[in-house]
Amino acid sequence: MSILDCQGQQSAVLRLQRALRGRRVPHSYIFYGPEGVGKSLLARQWAKLLLCPKPVRRPLTTMKDAGAADHNLDEIDDCCDQCRDCRMVEAGTHPDLHIINRDLARFTSLKRARQLINLPIDVIREFVIKPAGIVPTRGRARIFIIEESETMSQASQNALLKTLEEPPPGTFLILITSRPERFLPTVQSRCQSVRFGPLPYTFIHKRLTATGVPAEQVRYWADFCNGRLGPALELAQLNLYEKKCQLIRQLAGLNYYSALDVAAWIVDQAKEFARSYQKQRQEPSTDDTKKPGPTKKKGGRSRESGQPLTSPTRLGQTYFLQMLSHAFSEALRFHGQQEQGKPQSVNPESARQIAQIAQKYSPWACAKAVRATAHTEGLLQANVNPSLLFESLMIEYLRVES
Ligand SMILES: [Zn+2]
Known part of the structure; x- marks a missing residue:
């Protein structure tokens, strides 16, 4: 899988690509938009590209076919999808890619047993701030993807400020959220925001049809999910x-x-x-x-x-x-x-x-x-x-x- 497979979010892809081409990739991003439109998917593929030692250029044809917005790029930088780093990211085993979410609260020193509503400060301290200060295991970069990051408590957000503003060299943070208004202004101002819109109805219709869902159900779920592919696939299946x-x-x-x-x-x-x-x-x-x-x-x-x-x-x-x-x-x-x-x-x-x-x-x-x-x-x-x-x-x- 590669960035070209992140269909339907061309403007977000192209925004990242322009930053990469201009050699000014921000260290802290906020990916925001409805749930199930590909934010986590693109975050992982972006991480894969940053971790890949042999990135390649691929023509943008696939994305143009999918109705890309106006842009001036003919090719995009993409991971090779073959090297050891790429395979490790795909398998979820890369030591320099950290996926952060509330489930981690069970594994901090406090060993919280209960399901939490917020992403607590001990998770941020132990699984983001502490490892961010360590040199990447495989040398290229260390990347943190924080899922449902709007659930960070105020204390967690404040604790993260310094890392967001001055991350150690080679450290990148991506905050995924469907509720960006829940961030403190100080967090928002330290990150570049990338908007993800709802996916086109026709795109979801096509994907559901391809999975063999009956036509009347395709029509209902594509409308019901209002541009969110994740729930559409889940509910149809x-x-x-x-x-x-x-x-x-x-x-x-x-x-x-x-x-x-x-x-x-x-x-x-x-x-x-x-x-x-x-x-x-x-x-x-x-x-x-x-x-x-x-x-x-x-x-x-x-x-x-x-x-x-x-x-x-x-x-x-x-x-x-x-x-x-x-x-x-x-x-x-x-x-x-x-x-x-x-x-x-x-x-x-x-x-x-x-x-x-x-x-x-x-x-x-x-x-x-x-x-x-x-x-x-x-x-x-x-x-x-x-x-x-x-x-x-x-x-x-x-x-x-x-
Ligand atoms: Zn690679």
């Missing part, structure tokens, strides 16, 4: 389409008698999702006793490379919330299209139920339901009891119904 249809049927028929049952059904389905998710990855539900080995570097890997950073159950609950929100967005779209003449659904198997939801909910009520769902998602991330949250949400849907 986990065969959640039938559950989505069941969810929308229940939403269309929601009343005060069924509200609590629907909430309980969603909580159960999220647990089932977690089981399938873990089974697909053939990993145990907890591995608190397992230390990171010298390979698969200290700490977990990102979802884009196969493992979740949040618990699978939480992920399932979040997806069900997003499906509810999407159903109301579709009902809102139905209202708009009805005014113009002919409603067209990206969700043909649930079109009748979406029309029913649109009949029950005015555009204003749909918007309120979407807002209530987003609020619930925020509370879920803050560890509020999921059963209570889904029950309250169903009651709120009935309250805003017009």
Whole structure:
């Protein structure tokens, strides 16, 4: 794999390339944008290029075909993808590439047992600041990719300031985030920011089709995921389409008698999702006793490379919330299209139920339901009891119904 395989994010790729060509590569980057659009993927390929002793130039043809923005580069610098360093990066075993995330909290001197919401200061001190001062093992560079870096506590961000401003020679830091506004201004000002936009609908459509997903599902997931390839692939592979249809049927028929049952059904389905998710990855539900080995570097890997950073159950609950929100967005779209003449659904198997939801909910009520769902998602991330949250949400849907 190489930088040319990072499709759909040409402007980010070209921005990095121009810095490299001008020999002014910043030591600290912030890669920001929605989840699942390739930030971690490009960070790893960028690290691979910086660590490769025999980089090559490749024509940009592939990216031009993918619709690259205006640029003045015909070739890009890329890793050779063959040397030992490249192979080690690909295998996750390169000693100079450090992937940092919250899971590492279990392996600091404090040995925190519990799943954390924040990336604590001991992780930053022990896994970033300390190794950053050591000469790279293989001589070329030492690179730190900090996943979900917006979860760094204020203390962690302050501790990192000096390393961000004056990193030791050959040290590069990439802060990956979907919430850059959570950084302290002092962190933002010390880094170059690279924006990642949502991937084009056609690109996601093509990728899903290539994996053999049925056409009606491709249309739904490509629209549902709104430019995020990671979740689109994940959801299509986990065969959640039938559950989505069941969810929308229940939403269309929601009343005060069924509200609590629907909430309980969603909580159960999220647990089932977690089981399938873990089974697909053939990993145990907890591995608190397992230390990171010298390979698969200290700490977990990102979802884009196969493992979740949040618990699978939480992920399932979040997806069900997003499906509810999407159903109301579709009902809102139905209202708009009805005014113009002919409603067209990206969700043909649930079109009748979406029309029913649109009949029950005015555009204003749909918007309120979407807002209530987003609020619930925020509370879920803050560890509020999921059963209570889904029950309250169903009651709120009935309250805003017009
Ligand atoms: Zn190489």
